[in-house]
Amino acid sequence: MDFEINRIQVRKNNRAKNLRLAVDKHGRPVLTIPFLCPKWYALRWAEKQKGWIEKNTFTPNNFAPEQNISIGDKIYKLKHNPQQKNNIVGKTEIIIGGDLCFFNRRVRDLIKKEFLSLLQKQVPLYAHKLGVKYHRITLRDTSSRWGSCSARGNLNFCWRIALAPEFVIHYLIAHEVSHLKYMNHSASFWKTVATLTPDTTRAKNWLKHHARQLQIG
Numbered sequence: 744m745d746f747e748i749n750r751i752q753v754r755k756n757n758r759a760k761n762l763r764l765a766v767d768k769h770g771r772p773v774l775t776i777p778f779l780c781p782k783w784y785a786l787r788w789a790e791k792q793k794g795w796i797e798k799n800t801f802t803p804n805n806f807a808p809e810q811n812i813s814i815g816d817k818i819y820k821l822k823h824n825p826q827q828k829n830n831i832v833g834k835t836e837i838i839i840g841g842d843l844c845f846f847n848r849r850v851r852d853l854i855k856k857e858f859l860s861l862l863q864k865q866v867p868l869y870a871h872k873l874g875v876k877y878h879r880i881t882l883r884d885t886s887s888r889w890g891s892c893s894a895r896g897n898l899n900f901c902w903r904i905a906l907a908p909e910f911v912i913h914y915l916i917a918h919e920v921s922h923l924k925y926m927n928h929s930a931s932f933w934k935t936v937a938t939l940t941p942d943t944t945r946a947k948n949w950l951k952h953h954a955r956q957l958q959i960g
């Protein structure tokens with residue numbers, strides 16, 4: 744528990760009326776306290792919120808050898824072989840070559856490559872089904888948006904979605920492609936999404952509860 748307490752960043756706020764716990768984008772707990780509230784009192788209060796802190800905070804991780812990762816519905820064990828120049832994607836394992844200090848970046852690049860080729864297959868299928876045209880597909884690393892669609896018909900996806908289950912990936916593709924037809928979230932838009940995937944509610948729920956596990960690498 745001492746460790747947890749040390750991780751907490753305490754912020755005094757003139758306008759705060761109550762003690763408040765939140766999580767910043769690096770996964771650390773932030774405790775906001777009213778200006779006149781003593782720090783020791785606030786920390787004692789935070790100590791009682793241990794369950795909440797453990798459930799809601801996270802440590803950003805890098806990919807590491809011997810770790811299991813899932814890309815869509817496939818699970819791979821990550822391995823490292825410094826003698827090997829290229830990466831090898833097997834059925835159940837991915838062997839990363841080169842120096843260990845590049846391991847995380849090479850895993851990330853490999854996931855991006857796999858994900859982009861999946862998008863390049865799936866987006867045209869959905870676009871064809873809706874009779875819409877798209878311009879370009881780009882991968883980003885955005886923490887607040889999993890995807891977006893520009894007025895020019897460019898589709899952007901956060902590469903981390905590759906680490907989500909397939910029904911979530913397909914929902915996000917369906918969502919962005921449907922924006923090529925409706926640039927809003929109207930009832931017609933959601934009806935269009937539903938013609939491409941039956942999993943909208945399930946996928947939204949998954950993202951709401953598991954988005955944290957995508958913050959890796």
Ligand SMILES: [Zn+2]
Pocket residue numbers: 918922927928
């Ligand atoms: Zn949208």
